[in-house]
Structure formats: C-alpha cells, structure tokens
Amino acid sequence: MRLSDEIAAYxxxxxxxxxxxxxxxxxxxxAEELGCVPSQINYVLTSRFTPEQGYVIxxxxxxxxxxxxxRVKLERGMSPLMHTVNAVGNSLNAATAQAIVQNLLYQQxxxxxxxxxxxxxxxxxxxxxxxxxxxxxxxxxLLKQMLTALIS
Amino acid sequence: MRLSDEIAAYxxxxxxxxxxxxxxxxxxxxAEELGCVPSQINYVLTSRFTPEQGYVIxxxxxxxxxxxxxRVKLERGMSPLMHTVNAVGNSLNAATAQAIVQNLLYQQxxxxxxxxxxxxxxxxxxxxxxxxxxxxxxxxxLLKQMLTALIS
DNA sequence: CCTCCGAAGGTAAATAATGGTCAAAGTCAG
DNA sequence: CTGACTTTGACCATTATTTACCTTCGGAGG
Numbered sequence: 001m002r003l004s005d006e007i008a009a010y011x012x013x014x015x016x017x018x019x020x021x022x023x024x025x026x027x028x029x030x031a032e033e034l035g036c037v038p039s040q041i042n043y044v045l046t047s048r049f050t051p052e053q054g055y056v057i058x059x060x061x062x063x064x065x066x067x068x069x070x071r072v073k074l075e076r077g078m079s080p081l082m083h084t085v086n087a088v089g090n091s092l093n094a095a096t097a098q099a100i101v102q103n104l105l106y107q108q109x110x111x112x113x114x115x116x117x118x119x120x121x122x123x124x125x126x127x128x129x130x131x132x133x134x135x136x137x138x139x140x141x142l143l144k145q146m147l148t149a150l151i152s
Numbered sequence: 153m154r155l156s157d158e159i160a161a162y163x164x165x166x167x168x169x170x171x172x173x174x175x176x177x178x179x180x181x182x183a184e185e186l187g188c189v190p191s192q193i194n195y196v197l198t199s200r201f202t203p204e205q206g207y208v209i210x211x212x213x214x215x216x217x218x219x220x221x222x223r224v225k226l227e228r229g230m231s232p233l234m235h236t237v238n239a240v241g242n243s244l245n246a247a248t249a250q251a252i253v254q255n256l257l258y259q260q261x262x263x264x265x266x267x268x269x270x271x272x273x274x275x276x277x278x279x280x281x282x283x284x285x286x287x288x289x290x291x292x293x294l295l296k297q298m299l300t301a302l303i304s
Numbered sequence: 305c306c307t308c309c310g311a312a313g314g315t316a317a318a319t320a321a322t323g324g325t326c327a328a329a330g331t332c333a334g
Numbered sequence: 335c336t337g338a339c340t341t342t343g344a345c346c347a348t349t350a351t352t353t354a355c356c357t358t359c360g361g362a363g364g
Contacts, residue, residue, distance in 0.1 A: 026322075039324075039343080040340085057277060059322095059324085061323040062323075062348045062349020063348095064154040064157075064349075065323050113263065114265060116302065117266060117302065121297065125293075125297055126297040127290065129286045130282055138290075141279070141280065146269050149272035154350070155351075191353085193313095195350070195351075211314085214358050214360055215359060245348095280325095284325080284347095
C-alpha cells in the first residue's frame with residue numbers, strides 16, 4: 001500500500017474515533033509515527049482531503065500548533081451545494097461564477113446575503129494584485145471553499 | 153492547553169465576572185498565580201486582546217500599577233462595518249483577518265453564516281495559486297469588498 | 305520642594321516549537 | 335517512454351516562552 005494511502009487511512013480512522021468526527025493532529029508527531037517526512041502529510045491533505053471530497057482543514061503554526069480536519073460531506077445523497085462544489089473545475093471565470101451563485105440563490109440554496117458576499121469575493125474587483133493567469137484558479141478555489149464552509 | 157490560552161481564558165473569566173465587564177489586574181500577581189513570567193501577560197494581551205478583536209487596554213506603571221482590559225462596544229447599524237472597511241489597510245494577514253471577522257460576529261454585526269463564508273474566503277486555504285507576496289494584499293481587498301457588499 | 309528608591313509595568317531579542325512551500329527526484333500504469 | 339502521482343529534503347513563516355534590561359510612578363526623607 002502506498003504511504004499516502006496509509007496516512008489517509010490513519011486520518012480517516014482518527015475522524016471516526018473522535019466523537020465530533022473531527023481529527024486533530026500534530027504534523028511532526030504523525031509524520032514520525034507513520035515514518036514519513038512531515039511535508040508528506042501536507043501532500044495527503046491537499047490531494048485527498050479537498051473541498052471536493054467534503055473536507056475543511058484548519059491549521060495553526062507555532063508552539064502548540066495543530067492541523068484539524070473536518071468532514072462536511074453527507075455520506076449519501078450529496079447535498080446540492082456539494083454537487084456544485086464538485087461541478088466547479090479548478091478554473092472558473094467571473095461570468096460563470098456569477099451565474100452559479102445567482103442560480104444557487106434562485107434555487108434558494110443560499111441566502112441573499114450569502115450570495116452578495118460570494119459575488120463580492122468572486123468578482124475580479126478584488127483581484128487587482130493577483131496575476132491574471134491565476135485569477136480563475138483562485139476564483140474556483142474560493143467558491144469551493146466558501147460553499148464547503150456553508151455546508152458545515 | 154497552551155499557557156497563553158489559559159491566561160487569555162483567565163482574563164476573559166475575570167471580565168465576565170466583573171459587573172462592568174472590565175478586567176483589572178496586577179501583572180506580577182497574575183503571572184505568579186498562573187505560573188508564568190510577567191512578560192508573558194503582555195504577550196497574551198498583544199496577541200489576543202488587540203483593537204481588532206475589540207479590546208482596549210490601559211495600564212499604569214509604578215506603585216499601585218495595574219492593567220485594565222475593556223471591550224469596546226461598537227454602535228449598531230451599518231457604520232461599524234464601514235468603519236472596519238476604512239480601518240483595514242491594503243494588506244492583511246490571516247490571523248488579523250480572522251480576528252476582525254470573529255469580532256464582527258461577536259458584536260452581532262454579521263450573521264454566523266456570513267462569518268463562516270468570510271472566514272473561508274480569508275483563510276490561506278484557498279490561496280494556493282496566489283503568490284505568497286500577494287496573499288495579504290488579496291485578503292485585504294477581499295475583506296473590504298465583502299464588507300462593502302454587506303452594507304449595500 | 306527635591307531626590308532617590310522601590311514597586312510596578314514595558315520592550316525586544318533569543319530560543320523553542322510548530323506547520324507551510326516548492327521543486328527535484330522517484331515510481332508506476334498505460 | 336511519458337505523464338500523473340508520490341516521496342523527500344531544504345528552506346520559510348508563524349506562534350509561544352523566556353530572559354535581560356528599560357521606563358514610569360508614588361512616596362519617604364531630607
């Protein structure tokens with residue numbers, strides 16, 4: 001079995017055991033326990049615990065730091081929002097983003113103020129400092145991140 | 153639990169107990185009671201009781217010195233949000249952004265789901281495609297954009 | 305009054321404890 | 335053999351704690 005799969009399995013197990021379904025871990029500790037370099041933990045997190053797969057990750061550096069993984073995906077019958085998260089690729093232009101949000105609002109899947117917030121965050125207006133080539137990637141990531149946050 | 157968190161919790165408790173909602177303490181005394189060096193109290197104050205988080209601190213040195221921590225109350229209505237927009241510079245790190253949003257939520261100026269959305273949009277998680285040097289600029293722009301959207 | 309001393313609190317730098325990023329090198333299925 | 339996925343390691347960023355030294359205030363003595 002691949003190392004990454006073992007790490008993923010380990011984290012999944014941690015989440016099942018916790019009563020709140022969250023896994024909180026210390027990167028270096030876990031890396032040591034599983035015999036891998038610390039950065040491999042990051043690799044596993046970014047490749048297997050993405051918003052598309054229904055996970056939200058928070059972390060803190062520094063003394064007493066941690067990584068927390070939360071699952072928001074409902075096991076079956078994916079929520080409509082989750083469906084959108086999966087439908088969005090890794091790139092998204094402003095017009096499409098706007099259409100998606102407006103559609104979610106129309107379907108009453110999100111509130112009006114949520115829609116306003118999301119439109120503001122997805123419009124090119126705020127991306128002045130982001131290189132053009134990266135804007136659509138950022139937009140896609142932002143939309144997915146925000147929708148995932150709404151579900152949990 | 154981190155020492156700093158214990159200190160912060162202790163101070164929060166003091167504020168809750170006081171009828172005026174203020175906490176007044178003597179640095180050395182508190183340090184002794186919590187088993188830390190006095191300057192750690194300052195660290196906690198500057199890292200967790202900042203103006204962004206809605207606190208004001210006064211203190212006096214010398215005999216009979218003290219430290220007083222107060223929560224500032226923002227007026228209701230839209231103006232506090234506008235005030236926040238104006239107060240945010242053109243660069244904003246993740247920790248400060250989080251503190252600002254959490255404070256807005258605490259003061260009931262934004263809803264819980266708005267806070268969640270904003271936190272998701274302001275966390276570094278979604279910025280993987282944005283060069284490090286631009287992240288704080290983007291974050292500031294995003295926060296201002298989103299708050300402005302809430303106002304209008 | 306004025307000075308000086310002791311009792312506070314303040315600051316900054318060093319150190320420790322974590323997690324994050326990036327790119328080179330390796331692996332493996334097709 | 336090639337492209338996607340993995341694994342590693344060097345280097346970076348953030349947060350916490352400790353230590354040494356500095357500043358301010360009030361009052362006792364002169």
